[in-house]
Amino acid sequence: AFQISREYDRFCKYMSGVKVSVFFGGLPVKQDEDSLKKNCPHIVVGTPGRILALSESKALNLRHVKHFIIDECDKVLESLNMRRDVQEIFKATPHEKQVLMFSATLSKEIRPVCKKFMQDPMEIYIDDETKLTLHGLRQHYIKLRENEKNRTLLDLLDKLEFNQVVIFVKSVSRCSALCKILIEQNFPAVEIHRGMEQKDCLKRYQDFKDFKTRILVTTNLFGRGMDIERVNIVFNYDMPEDTDTYLHRVARAGRFGTKGLAITYVADENDAAVLNEVQKRFEVQITEMPDEIDVTTYLENRS
Numbered sequence: 001a002f003q004i005s006r007e008y009d010r011f012c013k014y015m016s017g018v019k020v021s022v023f024f025g026g027l028p029v030k031q032d033e034d035s036l037k038k039n040c041p042h043i044v045v046g047t048p049g050r051i052l053a054l055s056e057s058k059a060l061n062l063r064h065v066k067h068f069i070i071d072e073c074d075k076v077l078e079s080l081n082m083r084r085d086v087q088e089i090f091k092a093t094p095h096e097k098q099v100l101m102f103s104a105t106l107s108k109e110i111r112p113v114c115k116k117f118m119q120d121p122m123e124i125y126i127d128d129e130t131k132l133t134l135h136g137l138r139q140h141y142i143k144l145r146e147n148e149k150n151r152t153l154l155d156l157l158d159k160l161e162f163n164q165v166v167i168f169v170k171s172v173s174r175c176s177a178l179c180k181i182l183i184e185q186n187f188p189a190v191e192i193h194r195g196m197e198q199k200d201c202l203k204r205y206q207d208f209k210d211f212k213t214r215i216l217v218t219t220n221l222f223g224r225g226m227d228i229e230r231v232n233i234v235f236n237y238d239m240p241e242d243t244d245t246y247l248h249r250v251a252r253a254g255r256f257g258t259k260g261l262a263i264t265y266v267a268d269e270n271d272a273a274v275l276n277e278v279q280k281r282f283e284v285q286i287t288e289m290p291d292e293i294d295v296t297t298y299l300e301n302r303s
Contacts, residue, residue, distance in 0.1 A: 004045050004071060007227075018042050023050045026198025033059040048076065048085035055092050065093040068117075073101035074110045074244075083113070090117060104251070105244040137254035138298050139262045140289040141275055146267050149237060150178070154185055156235075156263065157215070161295050163230040164208070166252045167217045170238035178237065179217040189215035192222055220245060226252060232299055236264035239271040243281045246274070261298035263289060 012018045019039055023032045023046035032050065036059050044060065054060035068090065070076055077083045099118050106125065115121055144152055169175050172195040179191040190204045190213045208216050209228055216222070234253040240246045254260025266272050279286055
Protein backbone atom coordinates (compact mmCIF):
# COMPACT_ATOMS: atom_id res chain seq x y z
CA ALA A 1 0.00 0.00 0.00
CA PHE A 2 2.79 2.40 0.93
CA GLN A 3 4.66 1.70 -2.32
CA ILE A 4 1.57 2.30 -4.47
CA SER A 5 0.72 5.52 -2.64
CA ARG A 6 4.23 6.84 -3.33
CA GLU A 7 3.75 6.12 -7.03
CA TYR A 8 0.45 8.01 -7.00
CA ASP A 9 2.24 10.91 -5.31
CA ARG A 10 4.60 11.01 -8.29
CA PHE A 11 1.71 11.00 -10.76
CA CYS A 12 -0.17 13.70 -8.87
CA LYS A 13 2.59 16.21 -9.53
CA TYR A 14 1.04 16.43 -12.98
CA MET A 15 -2.59 16.39 -11.78
CA SER A 16 -3.29 19.67 -10.04
CA GLY A 17 -5.40 19.40 -6.89
CA VAL A 18 -5.52 15.59 -6.70
CA LYS A 19 -4.76 14.31 -3.19
CA VAL A 20 -3.75 10.77 -2.15
CA SER A 21 -3.87 9.09 1.27
CA VAL A 22 -2.65 5.66 2.36
CA PHE A 23 -4.00 3.57 5.25
CA PHE A 24 -2.77 0.26 6.67
CA GLY A 25 -2.57 -1.68 9.93
CA GLY A 26 0.05 -1.22 12.61
CA LEU A 27 -0.68 2.49 13.10
CA PRO A 28 -3.41 4.10 15.27
CA VAL A 29 -6.84 4.17 13.60
CA LYS A 30 -7.47 7.59 15.15
CA GLN A 31 -4.50 8.94 13.22
CA ASP A 32 -6.08 7.75 9.96
CA GLU A 33 -9.49 9.17 10.89
CA ASP A 34 -7.94 12.58 11.58
CA SER A 35 -6.05 12.39 8.28
CA LEU A 36 -9.27 11.75 6.35
CA LYS A 37 -11.00 14.74 7.96
CA LYS A 38 -8.04 17.00 7.24
CA ASN A 39 -7.09 15.93 3.71
CA CYS A 40 -10.31 14.68 2.06
CA PRO A 41 -8.33 12.58 -0.47
CA HIS A 42 -9.50 11.82 -4.00
CA ILE A 43 -7.51 8.56 -4.10
CA VAL A 44 -7.36 6.15 -1.16
CA VAL A 45 -4.80 3.33 -1.08
CA GLY A 46 -4.84 0.77 1.71
CA THR A 47 -5.04 -2.73 3.07
CA PRO A 48 -8.49 -4.37 3.22
CA GLY A 49 -8.61 -4.59 7.01
CA ARG A 50 -7.85 -0.93 7.64
CA ILE A 51 -10.07 0.35 4.82
CA LEU A 52 -12.98 -1.69 6.19
CA ALA A 53 -12.38 -0.40 9.72
CA LEU A 54 -12.43 3.20 8.50
CA SER A 55 -15.59 2.54 6.49
CA GLU A 56 -17.39 0.92 9.42
CA SER A 57 -16.46 3.81 11.72
CA LYS A 58 -17.97 6.21 9.13
CA ALA A 59 -14.64 8.01 8.81
CA LEU A 60 -14.35 6.89 5.18
CA ASN A 61 -17.35 7.41 2.90
CA LEU A 62 -17.31 4.91 0.02
CA ARG A 63 -20.60 5.97 -1.60
CA HIS A 64 -18.89 8.00 -4.33
CA VAL A 65 -16.21 5.50 -5.38
CA LYS A 66 -15.77 5.44 -9.17
CA HIS A 67 -12.83 3.03 -9.47
CA PHE A 68 -12.37 -0.10 -7.32
CA ILE A 69 -8.88 -1.58 -7.78
CA ILE A 70 -7.26 -4.68 -6.27
CA ASP A 71 -3.53 -5.06 -6.83
CA GLU A 72 -1.96 -8.51 -6.30
CA CYS A 73 -5.53 -9.80 -6.49
CA ASP A 74 -4.48 -13.45 -6.35
CA LYS A 75 -2.88 -12.98 -2.93
CA VAL A 76 -5.59 -10.69 -1.58
CA LEU A 77 -8.52 -12.90 -2.58
CA GLU A 78 -6.74 -16.16 -1.75
CA SER A 79 -6.97 -15.34 1.96
CA LEU A 80 -10.53 -15.93 3.21
CA ASN A 81 -10.21 -13.20 5.83
CA MET A 82 -9.03 -10.60 3.34
CA ARG A 83 -11.62 -11.76 0.83
CA ARG A 84 -14.38 -11.17 3.39
CA ASP A 85 -13.01 -7.70 4.10
CA VAL A 86 -12.89 -6.90 0.38
CA GLN A 87 -16.48 -8.12 -0.04
CA GLU A 88 -17.70 -5.84 2.75
CA ILE A 89 -15.83 -2.87 1.28
CA PHE A 90 -17.22 -3.70 -2.16
CA LYS A 91 -20.80 -3.75 -0.87
CA ALA A 92 -20.33 -0.26 0.58
CA THR A 93 -19.43 1.18 -2.83
CA PRO A 94 -21.85 2.20 -5.63
CA HIS A 95 -23.15 -0.42 -8.04
CA GLU A 96 -21.94 1.63 -11.01
CA LYS A 97 -18.14 1.72 -10.90
CA GLN A 98 -15.10 0.42 -12.74
CA VAL A 99 -13.48 -2.67 -11.20
CA LEU A 100 -9.85 -3.46 -12.00
CA MET A 101 -7.68 -6.32 -10.75
CA PHE A 102 -3.97 -6.88 -11.33
CA SER A 103 -1.41 -9.61 -10.72
CA ALA A 104 1.64 -11.06 -12.41
CA THR A 105 0.42 -14.54 -11.44
CA LEU A 106 -3.24 -15.53 -11.56
CA SER A 107 -4.24 -19.16 -11.07
CA LYS A 108 -7.24 -20.82 -12.71
CA GLU A 109 -8.71 -21.33 -9.23
CA ILE A 110 -8.72 -17.65 -8.30
CA ARG A 111 -10.07 -16.28 -11.61
CA PRO A 112 -13.71 -17.25 -10.85
CA VAL A 113 -13.39 -15.50 -7.48
CA CYS A 114 -12.20 -12.32 -9.22
CA LYS A 115 -15.09 -12.46 -11.68
CA LYS A 116 -17.65 -12.44 -8.85
CA PHE A 117 -16.77 -8.78 -8.33
CA MET A 118 -17.30 -7.89 -12.01
CA GLN A 119 -19.96 -7.62 -14.70
CA ASP A 120 -18.99 -8.83 -18.18
CA PRO A 121 -15.27 -8.63 -17.36
CA MET A 122 -12.56 -8.31 -19.95
CA GLU A 123 -9.44 -10.36 -19.23
CA ILE A 124 -6.10 -9.08 -20.47
CA TYR A 125 -3.36 -11.56 -19.67
CA ILE A 126 -0.39 -13.39 -21.10
CA ASP A 127 -1.87 -16.69 -22.25
CA ASP A 128 1.59 -18.23 -22.50
CA GLU A 129 3.18 -18.28 -19.04
CA THR A 130 6.60 -18.85 -20.56
CA LYS A 131 6.51 -15.17 -21.52
CA LEU A 132 6.66 -14.27 -17.82
CA THR A 133 10.43 -14.19 -17.95
CA LEU A 134 12.45 -11.09 -17.18
CA HIS A 135 14.55 -9.56 -19.90
CA GLY A 136 18.08 -8.82 -18.75
CA LEU A 137 17.89 -11.08 -15.66
CA ARG A 138 20.55 -13.80 -15.31
CA GLN A 139 19.40 -16.75 -13.19
CA HIS A 140 21.73 -19.29 -11.56
CA TYR A 141 21.60 -21.86 -8.77
CA ILE A 142 24.18 -23.14 -6.29
CA LYS A 143 24.03 -26.67 -4.83
CA LEU A 144 25.25 -26.69 -1.24
CA ARG A 145 24.56 -27.95 2.27
CA GLU A 146 22.57 -25.94 4.79
CA ASN A 147 25.67 -25.24 6.88
CA GLU A 148 27.46 -23.82 3.82
CA LYS A 149 24.93 -21.09 3.09
CA ASN A 150 26.45 -18.32 5.20
CA ARG A 151 30.03 -18.78 4.07
CA THR A 152 28.96 -18.96 0.43
CA LEU A 153 26.88 -15.80 0.77
CA LEU A 154 29.74 -13.86 2.37
CA ASP A 155 32.14 -14.99 -0.35
CA LEU A 156 29.73 -13.92 -3.10
CA LEU A 157 29.01 -10.53 -1.55
CA ASP A 158 32.75 -9.98 -1.35
CA LYS A 159 33.30 -11.13 -4.93
CA LEU A 160 30.35 -9.70 -6.85
CA GLU A 161 29.84 -6.05 -7.74
CA PHE A 162 26.43 -4.68 -6.85
CA ASN A 163 24.38 -1.56 -6.33
CA GLN A 164 21.86 -3.09 -3.93
CA VAL A 165 21.06 -6.66 -2.89
CA VAL A 166 17.90 -8.32 -1.57
CA ILE A 167 18.30 -11.64 0.29
CA PHE A 168 15.15 -13.74 0.83
CA VAL A 169 14.81 -16.16 3.74
CA LYS A 170 11.88 -18.29 4.91
CA SER A 171 11.29 -17.06 8.46
CA VAL A 172 11.53 -14.05 10.76
CA SER A 173 14.10 -15.75 13.01
CA ARG A 174 16.37 -16.61 10.07
CA CYS A 175 15.99 -13.06 8.78
CA SER A 176 17.24 -11.53 12.04
CA ALA A 177 20.01 -14.10 12.49
CA LEU A 178 21.38 -13.63 8.97
CA CYS A 179 21.24 -9.85 9.20
CA LYS A 180 23.25 -10.01 12.43
CA ILE A 181 25.89 -12.24 10.79
CA LEU A 182 26.23 -9.88 7.83
CA ILE A 183 26.73 -6.87 10.10
CA GLU A 184 29.31 -8.76 12.17
CA GLN A 185 31.20 -9.53 8.95
CA ASN A 186 31.23 -5.85 7.94
CA PHE A 187 28.40 -6.05 5.43
CA PRO A 188 26.02 -3.32 6.66
CA ALA A 189 22.53 -4.78 6.24
CA VAL A 190 18.98 -4.12 7.36
CA GLU A 191 16.10 -6.51 7.92
CA ILE A 192 12.41 -6.14 7.11
CA HIS A 193 9.82 -8.71 8.23
CA ARG A 194 6.31 -9.04 9.65
CA GLY A 195 7.61 -9.23 13.23
CA MET A 196 8.57 -5.55 13.19
CA GLU A 197 6.57 -2.45 14.02
CA GLN A 198 4.97 -0.96 10.92
CA LYS A 199 6.75 2.37 11.35
CA ASP A 200 10.12 0.58 11.56
CA CYS A 201 9.37 -1.38 8.38
CA LEU A 202 8.47 1.82 6.54
CA LYS A 203 11.57 3.67 7.72
CA ARG A 204 13.88 0.84 6.69
CA TYR A 205 12.10 0.46 3.37
CA GLN A 206 12.49 4.17 2.66
CA ASP A 207 16.16 4.13 3.71
CA PHE A 208 16.78 1.23 1.34
CA LYS A 209 14.88 2.93 -1.49
CA ASP A 210 16.90 6.12 -0.88
CA PHE A 211 20.15 4.11 -1.14
CA LYS A 212 21.10 4.73 2.49
CA THR A 213 21.59 0.97 2.87
CA ARG A 214 22.67 -1.50 0.20
CA ILE A 215 21.83 -4.97 1.59
CA LEU A 216 18.33 -5.99 2.65
CA VAL A 217 17.45 -9.30 4.32
CA THR A 218 13.74 -10.04 4.22
CA THR A 219 10.94 -12.59 4.04
CA ASN A 220 8.21 -12.85 1.40
CA LEU A 221 6.85 -9.61 2.88
CA PHE A 222 9.11 -7.82 0.39
CA GLY A 223 8.45 -10.27 -2.44
CA ARG A 224 5.65 -8.41 -4.22
CA GLY A 225 5.15 -4.95 -5.61
CA MET A 226 8.30 -3.31 -4.27
CA ASP A 227 10.09 -1.36 -6.97
CA ILE A 228 13.66 -0.45 -6.06
CA GLU A 229 15.45 0.55 -9.25
CA ARG A 230 19.01 0.02 -7.96
CA VAL A 231 18.55 -3.61 -6.87
CA ASN A 232 20.60 -5.72 -9.26
CA ILE A 233 21.14 -8.94 -7.26
CA VAL A 234 18.58 -11.16 -5.53
CA PHE A 235 19.53 -14.16 -3.41
CA ASN A 236 17.08 -16.95 -2.66
CA TYR A 237 18.95 -17.94 0.50
CA ASP A 238 15.98 -20.21 1.22
CA MET A 239 14.13 -21.69 -1.74
CA PRO A 240 10.65 -20.18 -2.24
CA GLU A 241 7.75 -22.54 -1.65
CA ASP A 242 6.35 -22.35 -5.19
CA THR A 243 6.91 -21.02 -8.70
CA ASP A 244 4.77 -17.91 -8.20
CA THR A 245 6.83 -16.84 -5.21
CA TYR A 246 10.03 -17.47 -7.14
CA LEU A 247 8.88 -15.20 -9.96
CA HIS A 248 7.86 -12.40 -7.61
CA ARG A 249 11.11 -12.63 -5.66
CA VAL A 250 13.56 -12.60 -8.55
CA ALA A 251 11.59 -9.79 -10.17
CA ARG A 252 13.01 -7.48 -7.48
CA ALA A 253 16.20 -7.46 -9.60
CA GLY A 254 16.29 -6.16 -13.13
CA ARG A 255 13.35 -3.80 -12.59
CA PHE A 256 12.31 -1.38 -15.31
CA GLY A 257 14.11 -3.40 -18.00
CA THR A 258 17.53 -3.13 -16.38
CA LYS A 259 20.06 -5.92 -15.92
CA GLY A 260 20.06 -8.17 -12.87
CA LEU A 261 21.24 -11.41 -11.30
CA ALA A 262 19.22 -13.98 -9.34
CA ILE A 263 21.08 -16.64 -7.33
CA THR A 264 19.13 -19.50 -5.77
CA TYR A 265 20.44 -21.91 -3.14
CA VAL A 266 19.53 -25.58 -3.61
CA ALA A 267 20.13 -27.43 -0.35
CA ASP A 268 17.95 -30.55 -0.65
CA GLU A 269 15.59 -32.54 -2.87
CA ASN A 270 12.62 -30.28 -2.12
CA ASP A 271 14.60 -27.26 -3.27
CA ALA A 272 15.59 -29.08 -6.44
CA ALA A 273 11.96 -29.99 -7.14
CA VAL A 274 10.82 -26.36 -6.89
CA LEU A 275 13.65 -25.24 -9.17
CA ASN A 276 12.67 -27.86 -11.74
CA GLU A 277 9.06 -26.66 -11.60
CA VAL A 278 10.22 -23.08 -12.22
CA GLN A 279 12.21 -24.14 -15.27
CA LYS A 280 9.36 -26.26 -16.59
CA ARG A 281 6.63 -23.66 -16.08
CA PHE A 282 8.51 -20.68 -17.50
CA GLU A 283 10.61 -22.65 -20.00
CA VAL A 284 13.75 -21.01 -18.69
CA GLN A 285 17.11 -22.69 -18.17
CA ILE A 286 18.57 -21.86 -14.77
CA THR A 287 22.20 -22.89 -14.88
CA GLU A 288 24.70 -23.60 -12.13
CA MET A 289 26.55 -20.53 -10.89
CA PRO A 290 29.85 -20.23 -12.80
CA ASP A 291 33.16 -19.62 -11.04
CA GLU A 292 33.52 -16.34 -12.92
CA ILE A 293 30.71 -14.08 -14.09
CA ASP A 294 30.96 -11.09 -16.40
CA VAL A 295 29.88 -8.02 -14.43
CA THR A 296 28.53 -6.35 -17.59
CA THR A 297 25.82 -9.04 -17.82
CA TYR A 298 24.14 -8.07 -14.54
CA LEU A 299 25.22 -4.49 -13.76
CA GLU A 300 24.16 -1.47 -15.79
CA ASN A 301 26.73 0.94 -17.24
CA ARG A 302 29.63 -1.52 -17.01
CA SER A 303 31.36 -2.28 -20.27
